[in-house]
Amino acid sequence: MSAGAPGSWGGEAVHPELTEFLQQVFNALTISGVYALIALGITIVFGLTGIVNFSIGQLLTLGAFLTFAFWDNDRVSFFLAVPLAAAAVGLLSVGLERVAFRFTLEQPINGFIVSLGLILVLQNLIIEIWETNPRAITPPFTGVWDVGGVRMPVNTWFVILVTAAIITLLILGLRYTKYGRAMRACAEDRDAAALMGIPVGTVIAATFAIGGGLAAIAGGLLASLYPIHPYIGAVYLLKGFAVALVGGLGNIEGCVAAALLIGFAETFAAGYLAGEWRDGYTFALMIIILLMRPTGLFAARGRLQQTLQ
Amino acid sequence: MQGEAGIMPKRSRFVWLVGALVLALTFAFGACEDDNGGDGDGTPEASSEPTVLPSLTPVDQEDILSAEDVLTKDGSATNEDEVKWGFMFELSGGILQGFGEPTSDGVKLAAQEINDAGGFQVGDTVYTISLVEKDTQSNVQTTIAVTNELIQDDGVNVIWGPATLGEPEATQITQPQQVLHLCPCQQRELTALSSIEKAHGESQWAFQTLLPFSLLIENGARNFIEDWPDVQTMALLCQDTSTGHDICTRTHDAYTKVGIDVLTEDYFPPGTTDYSAYLTRIRNLDPDYLWNFDDPPNDTAIVRQALELGVGRLLNANVPANLVETLVGRPLTVPVIVGASPRQGVEPTSQKAADYFERYAEFKGGADKLPFAGFVSLLTYDYVYMLIAAMQQAGTVEDTTAIAEALETIHYNGVAEDDMFFNSRHFAVHGTDPCIVEQDKPITCEHQAAPPEANY
Numbered sequence: 001m002s003a004g005a006p007g008s009w010g011g012e013a014v015h016p017e018l019t020e021f022l023q024q025v026f027n028a029l030t031i032s033g034v035y036a037l038i039a040l041g042i043t044i045v046f047g048l049t050g051i052v053n054f055s056i057g058q059l060l061t062l063g064a065f066l067t068f069a070f071w072d073n074d075r076v077s078f079f080l081a082v083p084l085a086a087a088a089v090g091l092l093s094v095g096l097e098r099v100a101f102r103f104t105l106e107q108p109i110n111g112f113i114v115s116l117g118l119i120l121v122l123q124n125l126i127i128e129i130w131e132t133n134p135r136a137i138t139p140p141f142t143g144v145w146d147v148g149g150v151r152m153p154v155n156t157w158f159v160i161l162v163t164a165a166i167i168t169l170l171i172l173g174l175r176y177t178k179y180g181r182a183m184r185a186c187a188e189d190r191d192a193a194a195l196m197g198i199p200v201g202t203v204i205a206a207t208f209a210i211g212g213g214l215a216a217i218a219g220g221l222l223a224s225l226y227p228i229h230p231y232i233g234a235v236y237l238l239k240g241f242a243v244a245l246v247g248g249l250g251n252i253e254g255c256v257a258a259a260l261l262i263g264f265a266e267t268f269a270a271g272y273l274a275g276e277w278r279d280g281y282t283f284a285l286m287i288i289i290l291l292m293r294p295t296g297l298f299a300a301r302g303r304l305q306q307t308l309q
Numbered sequence: 310m311q312g313e314a315g316i317m318p319k320r321s322r323f324v325w326l327v328g329a330l331v332l333a334l335t336f337a338f339g340a341c342e343d344d345n346g347g348d349g350d351g352t353p354e355a356s357s358e359p360t361v362l363p364s365l366t367p368v369d370q371e372d373i374l375s376a377e378d379v380l381t382k383d384g385s386a387t388n389e390d391e392v393k394w395g396f397m398f399e400l401s402g403g404i405l406q407g408f409g410e411p412t413s414d415g416v417k418l419a420a421q422e423i424n425d426a427g428g429f430q431v432g433d434t435v436y437t438i439s440l441v442e443k444d445t446q447s448n449v450q451t452t453i454a455v456t457n458e459l460i461q462d463d464g465v466n467v468i469w470g471p472a473t474l475g476e477p478e479a480t481q482i483t484q485p486q487q488v489l490h491l492c493p494c495q496q497r498e499l500t501a502l503s504s505i506e507k508a509h510g511e512s513q514w515a516f517q518t519l520l521p522f523s524l525l526i527e528n529g530a531r532n533f534i535e536d537w538p539d540v541q542t543m544a545l546l547c548q549d550t551s552t553g554h555d556i557c558t559r560t561h562d563a564y565t566k567v568g569i570d571v572l573t574e575d576y577f578p579p580g581t582t583d584y585s586a587y588l589t590r591i592r593n594l595d596p597d598y599l600w601n602f603d604d605p606p607n608d609t610a611i612v613r614q615a616l617e618l619g620v621g622r623l624l625n626a627n628v629p630a631n632l633v634e635t636l637v638g639r640p641l642t643v644p645v646i647v648g649a650s651p652r653q654g655v656e657p658t659s660q661k662a663a664d665y666f667e668r669y670a671e672f673k674g675g676a677d678k679l680p681f682a683g684f685v686s687l688l689t690y691d692y693v694y695m696l697i698a699a700m701q702q703a704g705t706v707e708d709t710t711a712i713a714e715a716l717e718t719i720h721y722n723g724v725a726e727d728d729m730f731f732n733s734r735h736f737a738v739h740g741t742d743p744c745i746v747e748q749d750k751p752i753t754c755e756h757q758a759a760p761p762e763a764n765y
Contacts, residue, residue: 020589023618027585034583132407133681134606134628136636144617153617226582226613227606227636231404235580270586276549276576278586 019149024271025264030156030225032263033163037218038240039247039255040170045211047250048187048204051101051111056215057237058122061230063089063216064223065126068135078140082220086213093212094205101208102201105190119233126230136227159221166217167256170210174252183207187250246286248296258297262286374698375722380426388434392706394420395459395468395488396440397479402447404604405474409447411680412472412493415689416440418672429697431706441465449475456482466709467491467696469689477501484512489709489716491696493519493688498736499555508735514713516735518692520763523559525650525741528760530563532743537598540623542570544596546587546611548603549576556602564600572596579604584611588620598623605682609636616642629684630744630752631655641748649684651725651739658742658756665690665724684742691723692737726759738763 041056066085070076076084096118104111141154174180185193186203194200218236222228243262247254262282269281289297396416399409420438423429428437441463443455452475459465460482467489471479476494480501483490497503498521501512508515534540543564547557553576561571572594575587581603588611591599599621601611605628612624612633622643626633630647637645647653657663669686670676699715700706716731723729725739732738744754 016593020593023589023592024586027583027589030585031583131680132404132410134609134632134636136606136609136638138638142639144619146619151618156617222582224638226610227638229404229407229606232582235582267586270577271590275587275590276578278581279578 016149020271022148022150024267026150026152026156027271028260028264028267029160030263031267032259033160034218034222034225034236035239035243035263036167036256036259037163037214037221038236039243039259040167040252041211041215041218042240043244043247043250043252043255044170044214045207046244047252048183048207049101049105049111050108051104052108052115052241052249053101053211054112054115054237054241055096055118055122056115056211056240057233058119058126059089059093059212059215059233060219060222060236061126061228061233062092062122063219064228064232065130065135065219065230066216067220067223068137068228069130071137073138078137078220078224082217085220086216089216089219090209090213093208096212097205097208102204105204123230123233130230132230134227134229135223137223139224155224159225162217162221166214167252170214171252179203179206242283242286246289246296248298251296251298254296254298261297373720373722373728376422376694379429379694379697379701380423382427382430382435386430386433386435389428390434390436391439392436392467393439393441393463393465395443395456395463395465396470397443397445397452397455397459397468398470399447399472399474400444402445405447405472407605407681408685409445409470409472411683411686412689413442413470414669414672414680414683415686415691416469416693418669418686419690419693421672422668423693423697429701431700432704436706440469445471445475447474449478451475453478453482460486460488466707469693472685472688480512480515484515487514487709489514489516489696489712491516491518491689491692493517493685495519495522498522502734502736505733508733512735514709516692516713516716516731516737518688518737519650520739520759521734521736522556524736524760524763526556526559527563527566528757529648529741529743530560530567530569531760532757533564534567534569537623540569540597542572542594542596543598543600544572544591544594544621545574546584546591546599546601547574547576548581549578553602560600560602569598577603582607582610584614585618588614588618592618592620596621598625600625602627606632606636609633612645613637613639616640626746629653629655629681630746630754632681633746634748641746645746647744647746648741649744650741651687652756653684653742653744653754654679656744656752656754658754659724661724662687687725691721691725691729694723695719695721695729732763733765736763 038056038060042053045051045053063085066088067081070081070084071078100114101111104114139155141158143154145152145154174183182198182203185196185198186200190200239262243258244255246262247258265285266278266282270278273281396413398413399405400413417440420440424437428435441459443459445452445455452471456468456479459468465488468483470492472493476492477496477500480490480497484501494517497515497517501515502508502517545557545561547553557574561574565571573591575591577584577587599615601608603611608627612626615621615624616637616639623646624643625646628636628647630653633645633647634641652658652662654666657666665687669683670679673679696716698719698721699712702715702719703711705711719730721729730738738759740756740758742754742756744752746752
């Protein structure tokens with residue numbers, strides 16, 4: 001059925017092993033992109049505040065459900081629903097920073113505990129609004145490109161490209177914009193940054209907004225790939241946190257590299273080794289990396305600002 | 310129904326972590342080990358039961374009770390009282406809530422109907438039902454705690470639930486205390502009700518309101534090969550949990566037994582949402598039928614990715630048939646088999662089922678309020694009436710041994726089946742409703758009777 005599938009580019013597999021390998025590469029890119037977006041939400045907040053925000057998984061779930069709510073059978077276009085959801089979750093994240101996290105900045109461990117509590121609050125909020133029934137969004141692109149037997153759903157390409165674009169914009173923004181420089185200064189020394197006239201509180205709030213927004217985008221994109229339910233955040237939180245740790249908490253490039261590493265490790269473990277041990281291989285790899293480089297692959301000296309210099 | 314790629318059907322299947330009941334569903338089509346005994350086989354053990362008991366099916370239709378009989382009062386009643394039943398289900402705490410809620414709804418709906426009818430008569434007393442509701446929070450330790458609370462603090466002698474999680478632990482508490490304990494709880498096949506001796510001895514107050522998976526699966530395989538004779542090969546992709554292994558192994562054996570070449574049996578960790586790596590590997594084997602077992606709705610992600618990757622010419626899912634297209638989210642280029650036990654509510658296969666799902670929708674406040682897996686409410690609903698019939702027959706609401714003995718003999722004309730009963734191992738005997746979902750075609754469903762070997 002491959003050649004005849006709607007939207008497909010017909011093609012015959014020339015070499016089954018090569019085709020399978022290339023298909024697995026494509027599969028790995030897809031899941032790596034999703035992991036990268038979630039891990040970025042964690043790492044960017046940690047880079048600035050030192051807070052490990054575990055509620056990011058629920059923000060992802062909220063983003064997925066808000067995307068669904070805005071979209072709801074083409075009420076608004078999916079392409080608009082995702083930014084709307086990201087904006088809403090970003091605003092909520094600012095609210096959470098203002099009413100909760102800002103009081104934990106001097107003791108980030110308290111912020112971590114606050115985030116654990118928020119998991120329950122947000123999860124029950126989602127259940128209260130949308131109940132436990134699963135939802136799914138019809139992907140904006142339903143075609144499948146078949147290139148030499150490698151089948152690539154157009155929607156998956158869309159997710160990969162959007163993720164790549166967001167990561168690029170984030171890196172460029174942090175490196176070359178006024179806000180990016182302010183954020184790096186705040187990460188270096190909040191008191192000194194304040195003395196230099198940088199509105200530290202605003203920068204921190206904006207960083208929470210970006211972190212939440214990234215999680216919401218990840219959720220929205222996920223909703224176009226898989227059915228969603230109120231408990232989906234926990235699965236991605238664990239993987240996202242593993243990626244952020246391996247990349248070096250606070251390090252954006254490291255985060256991307258680790259997402260690729262974990263994504264490829266998972267995919268190839270599932271594809272070529274004992275599939276049920278997929279997570280075992282991945283976490284064993286993570287343990288080995290952290291034993292060899294306790295601060296992660298790229299976080300050699302500290303937080304955000306060093307890695308972006 | 311008509312499939313694609315040369316597959317021409319002649320006619321037309323959840324966890325204790327998330328899927329035990331799902332399995333009942335899956336296994337409308339779906340698996341069994343050898344028939345020669347050993348715990349876990351839904352048929353009697355050869356070693357422990359040398360003589361298969363005669364069929365419990367009553368000779369005369371009039372011997373089959375109905376709700377009307379259960380609710381009839383003869384005017385001799387002079388007292389009013391209340392029976393207090395324990396009620397513990399997964400009402401929060403995770404994806405199992407999606408099954409705990411509807412399963413509990415069956416008990417609530419039946420109790421409401423009975424109370425609205427003025428109660429039921431036993432002896433000279435008319436009783437109404439009071440449910441002492443507990444939330445197991447989808448947690449084994451909480452299930453144990455609430456079981457103890459219900460028995461010790463609330464003093465109940467009947468407990469309904471849970472849907473799946475924590476049942477073996479709860480049963481270990483209820484049975485020594487002679488508490489009637491009814492639930493779908495599919496693990497009883499392997500534990501409390503693993504033999505007829507247990508069902509008539511240490512576990513005589515335990516009843517499973519779901520046909521054993523082993524029988525569901527084997528029966529499903531037999532029906533499958535009749536419906537899809539052109540299917541020669543299949544691949545199994547299952548969740549790496551004890552339930553997943555149990556189900557998949559049984560499915561593997563059952564489908565092999567009916568002549569299908571099972572090319573592979575692959576497992577993925579619980580919580581997986583991206584199955585593409587597994588499916589890519591399976592694609593190289595080119596199976597006719599890709600059969601999956603995962604928690605719904607993740608199983609529909611498998612269907613979606615299988616469609617995208619071009620794996621299989623026939624697929625399966627465990628979600629309600631009317632949600633397949635929505636949850637898969639892309640054109641169904643191959644047929645998808647969906648199962649439900651005992652009846653699904655999308656295309657009701659009997660008038661009683663249609664009427665029931667209307668009443669259930671009304672009970673929930675509208676069709677749009679029906680839970681995702683609403684059909685599992687039928688895994689408790691009829692059995693409330695059966696329990697009352699047993700109390701009436703035993704002439705007591707207190708003597709749980711007498712009630713259990715009566716329950717073993719009751720035949721009931723219910724929603725799920727016209728003749729519902731528990732077999733000698735205390736398993737409910739009922740059929741399943743497999744459906745076929747195809748793009749741009751009406752959903753077709755057919756009720757398949759319980760396998761004859763269930764009737765012992």
